Amino acid sequence: MNPRVRAPELKGRGWLNTGGKELTLADLRGRCIILDFWTFCCINCLHVLDELRPLEEKYGDALVVIGVHSPKFEHERDPKALAAAVERYGVHHPVIDDGDMHLWQQYAAKAWPTLAVVDPTGYLVASMAGEGHAEGLSRLIDELVAKHEANGTLHRGDGPYVAPPAPEGLLHFPGKAIELPGGNLLVSDSARHSVVELSPDGETLVRRFGGDRNEPFSEPQGLLALPQAIRDIIGYDVVVADTVNHQLRGLNLATGEITLVAGSGRPWRSTVDDHPHDALAADLSSPWDLAWFDDKVIIAMAGIHQLWWFDPIQRTVGVYAGTTVEALRDGPIPDVWMAQPSGLSATGTRLWIADSETSALRYVEDGVMHTAVGQGLFDFGHVDGPADQALFQHPLGVAALADGSVLIADTYNGAIRRFDPVANEVSTVDSGLAEPSDILVTGSGDVLVVESAAHRLTRLAPGVMKTVAGERHKTERPPSHLAPGEVTLDVIFTPAPGQKLDSQFGSPLRLTVSASPAELLLDGEGTTTELTRRLVLNPDVPKGVLQVVAQAATCDLDAEFGACHLTRQDWGVPIVIDTAAPSRLPLILRGMDA
Numbered sequence: 001m002n003p004r005v006r007a008p009e010l011k012g013r014g015w016l017n018t019g020g021k022e023l024t025l026a027d028l029r030g031r032c033i034i035l036d037f038w039t040f041c042c043i044n045c046l047h048v049l050d051e052l053r054p055l056e057e058k059y060g061d062a063l064v065v066i067g068v069h070s071p072k073f074e075h076e077r078d079p080k081a082l083a084a085a086v087e088r089y090g091v092h093h094p095v096i097d098d099g100d101m102h103l104w105q106q107y108a109a110k111a112w113p114t115l116a117v118v119d120p121t122g123y124l125v126a127s128m129a130g131e132g133h134a135e136g137l138s139r140l141i142d143e144l145v146a147k148h149e150a151n152g153t154l155h156r157g158d159g160p161y162v163a164p165p166a167p168e169g170l171l172h173f174p175g176k177a178i179e180l181p182g183g184n185l186l187v188s189d190s191a192r193h194s195v196v197e198l199s200p201d202g203e204t205l206v207r208r209f210g211g212d213r214n215e216p217f218s219e220p221q222g223l224l225a226l227p228q229a230i231r232d233i234i235g236y237d238v239v240v241a242d243t244v245n246h247q248l249r250g251l252n253l254a255t256g257e258i259t260l261v262a263g264s265g266r267p268w269r270s271t272v273d274d275h276p277h278d279a280l281a282a283d284l285s286s287p288w289d290l291a292w293f294d295d296k297v298i299i300a301m302a303g304i305h306q307l308w309w310f311d312p313i314q315r316t317v318g319v320y321a322g323t324t325v326e327a328l329r330d331g332p333i334p335d336v337w338m339a340q341p342s343g344l345s346a347t348g349t350r351l352w353i354a355d356s357e358t359s360a361l362r363y364v365e366d367g368v369m370h371t372a373v374g375q376g377l378f379d380f381g382h383v384d385g386p387a388d389q390a391l392f393q394h395p396l397g398v399a400a401l402a403d404g405s406v407l408i409a410d411t412y413n414g415a416i417r418r419f420d421p422v423a424n425e426v427s428t429v430d431s432g433l434a435e436p437s438d439i440l441v442t443g444s445g446d447v448l449v450v451e452s453a454a455h456r457l458t459r460l461a462p463g464v465m466k467t468v469a470g471e472r473h474k475t476e477r478p479p480s481h482l483a484p485g486e487v488t489l490d491v492i493f494t495p496a497p498g499q500k501l502d503s504q505f506g507s508p509l510r511l512t513v514s515a516s517p518a519e520l521l522l523d524g525e526g527t528t529t530e531l532t533r534r535l536v537l538n539p540d541v542p543k544g545v546l547q548v549v550a551q552a553a554t555c556d557l558d559a560e561f562g563a564c565h566l567t568r569q570d571w572g573v574p575i576v577i578d579t580a581a582p583s584r585l586p587l588i589l590r591g592m593d594a
Helices: 043-058 077-087 102-108 134-151 230-236
Strands: 032-038 063-069 095-097 115-119 123-129 174-179 185-189 194-198 205-212 223-225 238-242 247-251 260-263 287-293 296-301 306-311 317-322 341-347 350-355 361-364 366-374 379-381 397-400 407-411 415-420 425-430 438-440 446-449 456-459 472-474 481-483 485-494 499-500 508-514 522-525 527-528 532-537 542-555 564-579 583-593
Touching: 032 102, 043 134, 043 379, 043 583, 077 095, 102 350, 102 508, 115 134, 123 134, 123 194, 123 564, 134 238, 174 223, 174 366, 174 438, 174 446, 174 456, 185 238, 194 247, 205 306, 223 287, 238 296, 260 472, 287 407, 287 522, 296 317, 296 341, 296 456, 350 397, 407 438, 407 446, 415 438, 485 508, 508 522, 542 583
Parallel strands: 032 063, 063 095, 287 341, 341 397, 481 564, 485 583
Antiparallel strands: 032 115, 115 123, 123 583, 174 185, 185 194, 194 205, 223 238, 238 247, 247 260, 287 296, 296 306, 306 317, 341 350, 350 361, 361 366, 379 472, 397 407, 407 415, 415 425, 438 446, 446 456, 485 532, 499 542, 508 527, 508 542, 522 532, 542 564
């Protein structure tokens, strides 16, 4: 990023959280700016929103955060859906709608999330991909504030954020629901940071648990009523996935007492194996849903693309399935790849999974994961028919039925879909719903849908079936053109100010590379401890996706017992083989203007 580069102008389809005003870089001159390239389906992007909140508070009069929403899924291109997401996730800074990916290209972003830092004079000074950059950003902003205050080029003042009207109604972006003994319903009222008990009609409030961010919940999602024998031993009835706090909590329905049962509160930044670990000491990552399977609680650990297990009696946790690589690969559960698993439903010998970022329905049986419907990270749509041709769009919920079929909350298609494993076909049960995020089949056989963006529970009429002639979509990010044969993959990483690479536990660097289709990569697959890799691309495969996972461990320079930090990013880079193209692919994990 040397010589110095002027930041490209902020041009998009529209703005949110500005009171209708369109902002330019000239309007923000004199402030430090962080541009946060995000898409609202992406769990890592949601993590970054949480990492940025303390920075916005600390540097409120000197820093402006601008969210640049560059969508992955077709549904995310809808301005109304974006406005709902900004409200849902409590985004308290301006957001520009980059629906045509113009700014994404102008700032050379290649991953969600990507952060770009602009100094008070309008120059781009840093770019970084992934999460875990809060400490480094704080140090960088400190440097920029000191420098530009001394130069007279820093101008403090009120920011451009304009708050939207306060929401009304009983529920606000509910997430998941379960039925309690006696027929009452328990709902995670995610945007109100609470768990709500409703009467069987789904509309009458019985009581509310929590209600303020972090006291004790922050955007809770999954709920699980434990077997009675387990309840009698441990003293609580329901496990709650406290998603943004990265914890599990136990809820005693008789007393209303809420107990922390798993999670340190720190987001996952390291490795955990399948062996038992102390539940309260473990770092979790956005637990999104829960199921009782194989005599333990299974956790959809959306933030790191895995399933974990939790033993409420022994108070231990471990990895159940997945490697943390974000992609779609079946096989023995320790080796599989998932992408933001967000819905679970167990029945008999099968655990069904809504794997949202691959738009897939998957299941575990006898220690092996299978894909029933779904084709990969970038293929989605609303297509019924044979399972190998059917498509979903970012499903978040799943419910196994007594007849062996499965209902899917096909969230971004606004539909409830049904998979019939006997016929091996997918059909549409209902459509026109507002981001359905979960499905509850009650003891009496009623089907309730958590219609999240409509802030309600909806009861499906019996026998409703619709035939939808839907569309097939593929994420069309601008691909990287690369020459066939030998190319160099170069992941760029510069430690944050005041940090150095941390070698006390071995190599601080790790790089894992694979490809889809696998034939694209003739050489260079695997894991090494360097951030540069020689790859050999197959000239007979015209295009594909390089899957790159990079991480770098750093520690503080200026403290006797300095903190350790792990920066990690997972790229899926679409590439096109082109004989006239470069033979180098640079990816910025963290880059600074020299």
